Amino acid sequence: MIYAKMMFGGLGRRGFEAISAAMILTFAVSIVVTGFMIVAGSRDALLRAERADRPDVVHVKGRYNRALFETPRSGNLPPLTLPVYEPLVAAEAFANLASNVLVLPRQSLLRNVVTANSFLNTYVFGIEPEREAQVSRFSVVQGRFLRPEDENTVVVDQASARALGVGLGDGIAIRKADGFDLKVEIVGILDNMNLHNPPPRTVDAPALDPDASFVSSGIFVTLRTSQVIFGRTTLTDALLVAPSADRVPAVVDQLHHAFRLEPGVFVTERYARFRRKVHDFAASLAFFLSVTGAAAGLSAFLIIRLLHDVYAERRQQLAILSALGFSPARNTLTLIGLGMAVALSGAIAGMLLAVLFAPRQFAMPSLMADLGSVEPRLDRLVLVLIAGSSALAIGLGLTPTVWRLTRHTLARELADPAP
């Protein structure tokens, strides 16, 4: 009680000033906290966009040959190989890439699939299941997904299974390149899939998403099985995952070099476009951050001025306490207690205001609204920033008084009236 009185009692005019300043401080801090929350939310939006865009992924694909798609429209295919992309990508070309670049080889082709009562044009994808799962998402509703050691087993999507009239554990025949059928067993059924860099959808085939312009269904087999069906080892396409997005240009350079003699192979990446988007977003964010920084600076200045005035008022009291045997450390703690109470009450009140009234979400006013909406949030970093700036302001406000008390003699402080 006596400490509370020593800290807060007898402030007089300064007490009124302190209350007014604390109110202004509350509004200033609420602006700062809102700013920091928006910055934190923007960082999330960026990370979200990065996860969705995967700028670290490079796509290598063979030439897309439309002419070959004319035939399947009849619905009753002759036993022809009809690639989506031409199988021009030799897997050996990736051997010289850095070891930390992940290679996801693919064979995607269109095939005539036959069951006891039905046949169908459908996409067949040869993949390496564990690697593919790192960039694409598959939702298995029945059975299981492919395993690396699987042979002559397939996972099929619900739309294709329905069209073929088959279910889990049934067998289907896929026509191979040599004209014979390969009997395979269905080990899993997908109700959803999100294939990274799927081929364009130009042929009538069952689809999980009928409106999609990209293939949204298919029969998945291991690469080993697809090589048997396809009758060749060259790939139609491959995904390469760079260790980080900024390593993509180097990977692309290496790929251009590797496929310089193969005009039918194309290398595409999203990194350059993503970087342009991010640059625009970062520019908007930097502007916002500078406004927030200015508001933070103003708030800190306000706290520093207020504490300086309050402390100056208290210098003679501190000198009296020192004369009565209070140690410098005990006096400094009393000062810090006062500073903490003023600064933290403003900071906490401001934080509450910000949390209550900050917008729940909004679009960043920039060219790259397609990064998604920004959801302001109060995270640990924001709390650390606010606590840090409050502590810094208290420290700066306290410094002149502590400096004076340690540099000047107590006798002089006792003789000098408070300002």
Next chain:
Amino acid sequence: MNRAGFAVLRSVSKTYRRGPTGIDVLRDISFSVAEGEFVLVCGPSGSGKTTLLNLIAGLDRPDAGEIIVAGRSIAGLSLAAAARYRSQCIGFVFQSYNLLPQLTALENILLPMIPRARWDRHAALDLLDRVGLAGRDAHRPPELSGGEQQRVAIARAFANDPSLILADEPTGNLDEHNADLVRELLRRSCREHRKTLIMVTHDRQATQWADRVLELRAGSLIDPED
């Protein structure tokens, strides 16, 4: 009474610097005070009386010389050590009382006990009673007269049972009646508790109660007995 012992000052000098010029406030001051002695330091304004008291209390540092109180040299104490020394050995009575206006009379007396981690409310009430202010414990300094405030300050000086009481013009702001009261209270309290008292004043009436009177003039000591 042992004259050679309790507080000893040897060749103490103090100069205040104002820009390039220096003002010699104290010059080569040497004297000693025995335990339980009542020493009065007289002299005109600006003669260095308050500075002398501040040096003994460790509120200021001498430029030269040595100050020993209760066997401890205090001239070179750090801020923390000086605070500890004041808490353990010194009771200070200021001319302008220096009570904290936001605290009650009782809380002001309890204040010096905080650094000693000794919170004796009964002792504080007893001190208040002894200075004739029983029942005024809940009053804050603005609600007390000058004489009453100085009596609270005297009670505060005795709160930690110090061995040395330093009083800087304790009657300077008081009328004749209150000055007599305060002077008598200080003298009686020190005698009863066998405290050493060094009092600075230009109040000539106090000289009749003192064991010894030291005269300061322009920073130099004129001891009538030497």
